[in-house]
Amino acid sequence: LAKTTQPISMDSYEGQEVNITCSHNNIATNDYITWYQQFPSQGPRFIIQGYKTKVTNEVASLFIPADRKSSTLSLPRVSLSDTAVYYCLVGESNYQLIWGAGTKLIIKP
């Protein structure tokens, strides 16, 4: 099973760009990389998903190098409302996603 490693916590300031990196050394050829955001007392919410190179949507970008052993979630110009826990997931060939402990991101004014 692929395992992911993320920093336990990060701090940043409003208006800054935040990059959260996830390591997944044993990723399989067909696996996608997915990021979720979770606020206190809520279920996780899908942010972005990618397979290789770069993916961008209205809220984030995902950078995946050629070897796919890591990925970086980039949040442009964060605000206080981006304070949350962010999870990096690597899709398995079965239906069982393995969730890590996530990265607690704190945005300061």
Next chain:
Amino acid sequence: NAGVTQTPKFRVLKTGQSMTLLCAQDMNHEYMYWYRQDPGMGLRLIHYSVGEGTTAKGEVPDGYNVSRLKKQNFLLGLESAAPSQTSVYFCASSWTGGSYEQYFGPGTRLTVT
């Protein structure tokens, strides 16, 4: 669309009692999941279903049972609750399995004393 809803939102049980958590989705998703989340940890998959009438075990299935009699509903049962089952339970659904985008409910906070 309500998305994914969970009933109840909170519950306190005594050891040995039983209960059923209800999850409902109105997105016509085939796949449904039950997770538990303990403080400071990620989610752990309890059971999942790939379609009406089918269920399968996840990472931590012991002490739980599930049923998917209707496509839109996924029930999680605790036959004899234990303090170790104190947790927040999340239901999710998706169009397909694996890494496909999952939609989560608001969670049920269960305390077993």
